[in-house]
Amino acid sequence: xxxxxxxxxxxxxxxxxxxxxxxxxxxxxxxxxxxxxxxxxxxxxxxxxxxxxxxxxxxxxxxxxxxxxxxxxxxxxxxxxxxxxxxxxxxxxxxxxxxxxxxxxxxxxxxxxxxxxxxxxxxxxxxxxxxxxxxxxxxxxxxxxxxxxxxxxxxxxxxxxxxxxxxxxxxxxxxxxxxxxxxxxxxxxxxxxxxxxxxxxxxxxxxxxxxxxxxxxxxxxxxxxxxxxxxxxxxxxxxxxxxxxxxxxxxxxxxxxxxxxxxxxxxxxxxxxxxxxxxxxxxxxxxxxxxxxxxxxxxxxxxxxxxxxxxxxxxxxxxxxxxxxxxxxxxxxxxxxxxxxxxxxxxxxxxxxxxxxxxxxxxxxxxxxxxxxxx
Amino acid sequence: xxxxxxxxxxxxxxxxxxxxxxxxxxxxxxxxxxxxxxxxxxxxxxxxxxxxxxxxxxxxxxxxxxxxxxxxxxxxxxxxxxxxxxxxxxxxxxxxxxxxxxxxxxxxxxxxxxxxxxxxxxxxxxxxxxxxxxxxxxxxxxxxxxxxxxxxxxxxxxxxxxxxxxxxxxxxxxxxxxxxxxxxxxxxxxxxxxxxxxxxxxxxxxxxxxxxxxxxxxxxxxxxxxxxxxxxxxxxxxxxxxxxxxxxxxxxxxxxxxx
Numbered sequence: 001x002x003x004x005x006x007x008x009x010x011x012x013x014x015x016x017x018x019x020x021x022x023x024x025x026x027x028x029x030x031x032x033x034x035x036x037x038x039x040x041x042x043x044x045x046x047x048x049x050x051x052x053x054x055x056x057x058x059x060x061x062x063x064x065x066x067x068x069x070x071x072x073x074x075x076x077x078x079x080x081x082x083x084x085x086x087x088x089x090x091x092x093x094x095x096x097x098x099x100x101x102x103x104x105x106x107x108x109x110x111x112x113x114x115x116x117x118x119x120x121x122x123x124x125x126x127x128x129x130x131x132x133x134x135x136x137x138x139x140x141x142x143x144x145x146x147x148x149x150x151x152x153x154x155x156x157x158x159x160x161x162x163x164x165x166x167x168x169x170x171x172x173x174x175x176x177x178x179x180x181x182x183x184x185x186x187x188x189x190x191x192x193x194x195x196x197x198x199x200x201x202x203x204x205x206x207x208x209x210x211x212x213x214x215x216x217x218x219x220x221x222x223x224x225x226x227x228x229x230x231x232x233x234x235x236x237x238x239x240x241x242x243x244x245x246x247x248x249x250x251x252x253x254x255x256x257x258x259x260x261x262x263x264x265x266x267x268x269x270x271x272x273x274x275x276x277x278x279x280x281x282x283x284x285x286x287x288x289x290x291x292x293x294x295x296x297x298x299x300x301x302x303x304x305x306x307x308x309x310x311x312x313x314x315x316x317x318x319x320x321x322x323x324x325x326x327x328x329x330x331x332x333x334x335x336x337x338x339x340x341x342x343x344x345x346x347x348x349x350x351x352x353x354x355x356x357x358x359x360x361x362x363x364x365x366x367x368x369x370x371x372x373x374x375x
Numbered sequence: 376x377x378x379x380x381x382x383x384x385x386x387x388x389x390x391x392x393x394x395x396x397x398x399x400x401x402x403x404x405x406x407x408x409x410x411x412x413x414x415x416x417x418x419x420x421x422x423x424x425x426x427x428x429x430x431x432x433x434x435x436x437x438x439x440x441x442x443x444x445x446x447x448x449x450x451x452x453x454x455x456x457x458x459x460x461x462x463x464x465x466x467x468x469x470x471x472x473x474x475x476x477x478x479x480x481x482x483x484x485x486x487x488x489x490x491x492x493x494x495x496x497x498x499x500x501x502x503x504x505x506x507x508x509x510x511x512x513x514x515x516x517x518x519x520x521x522x523x524x525x526x527x528x529x530x531x532x533x534x535x536x537x538x539x540x541x542x543x544x545x546x547x548x549x550x551x552x553x554x555x556x557x558x559x560x561x562x563x564x565x566x567x568x569x570x571x572x573x574x575x576x577x578x579x580x581x582x583x584x585x586x587x588x589x590x591x592x593x594x595x596x597x598x599x600x601x602x603x604x605x606x607x608x609x610x611x612x613x614x615x616x617x618x619x620x621x622x623x624x625x626x627x628x629x630x631x632x633x634x
Contacts, residue, residue: 051465051469055465069465070465070490070491070492071491071492196633267494267527268492268527273611273614273615274611274615276599276607276611277607277608277611277612279527279530279599280530280599280600280601280603280604280607280608281604281608282494283496283529284604286608290608290612293612294612294615297615297616297618297619300619300623301619301622301623301626304623304626304627304630305626305630307630307632308626308627308629308630308631308632309626309630309631311631323622326618327615327618327619
């Protein structure tokens, strides 16, 4: 009787409306708790990045460049979006990030539902994001990761629905905001290729199995209307935004938004496997060669996984981001959200046993905890 | 009249990078008796402490005067901080804005731009004017709190696990009502500096010598071991290459390749 009641209670809780409302409420409560903690305690709840964004927005309202704020290394679009922080309330940004967080969960739910999953089961997977303390803490503290998450998940959602124009706009925007989604270009392109026609395929196989012919056929399948539409719109969105901001802020915009992240070699401690090596060789002439040695495994793995798994775009993107983050020269705790947001989409098709899953989770936590101890 | 002309000349003199201008000693005959009466200026003690642990510390300076301090006196500490530490101007601005009750109001004027991210070997020392506030705990006491952060240092070549960064003793400047300060006495060093951290106007301050309770404060900063560079590079690259090969193998085996 008790067991039946418990299952009934949990399944009622995981009903879509209750789950989403609860998740939203938890985040709002934490945002207001953050206000209280900032006022009364020495350790502040709000992340330092939030103050950086707000200061940059303030510079914009004063008519100057957001890059006047030291350590502002993001697109000016973010500072522009957060202008209400100055005119309305300092909490506007946090509320926006919290809303984006919940919207991205809703998009995850929609993707799972579109694939044929029942509402309750889809809610269970989305609870992994909605009730997960990591995204809750990150958004309520004022990090802008949820804006990027909503753009990436929206891209995947529109790709599932084959609304290519909307997918392309979201993708172009996401690449403008952070560089890492650019790795998704290859899987997306491969997934948009013309499906092989079985008859012509059989004929083709009989005719010639030369590698050059097969590569030729591959490229001809790739260059189709869908891919061209996507490429033009995504590329157009990205370049239009870049052009607008370049005309407003000049070289500074390119330097801080893109170049800094591409050449970033942070000798201050972070989660990257390469951190100590880069710290010790910061001033040596081997620094460039080592940077390249660190980049090549990343590149090779990304290329291979694109060709191996492009059919399941969400899984491919998940692998891409996990590989990118793990093999990157710099890794901060926010980077983990980049692949965590795709986990609810990937989990349903995984055949890991519960024991294996928990074991992997334990290893992940152990890695997280051990880094601060060693550094 | 002579004094007025003298100060007028001072106004047109350019100020050096630390905001202060030393005023040349101006001898004034017949003031010898007045000059030896100011015992309170010789009874200052400064106690310095660096609180907290790790890379983010607070430099607390406690200025005490054994004798009675004239009403309305102000105390200014001229800090010369080494390249191994830095001060975050944004943190200071937000502390002033929120007028934190946790730390007594932070009133600091920085003389130059500070790079928040540069390592120690690419940075230089800098000056900071720290305006002390009255400490309610005792009379004639002033206190200041300056949040400092340590920079990352070069890895040590000789195996030391830590590097010591010393913060030298500050110059102590005092300002009070004109009549109570013996500005014209030959043994006193007169300096010009901003009146408050808002830097709206310049005032004349008197630099005084003080007793310092303890040695100069310092902090120990952990540094890497340069001797391990070969082992670390080999180890890191082997592990990452191994992981790369493992993933490549798994993807090759289980991936759905179709060309």
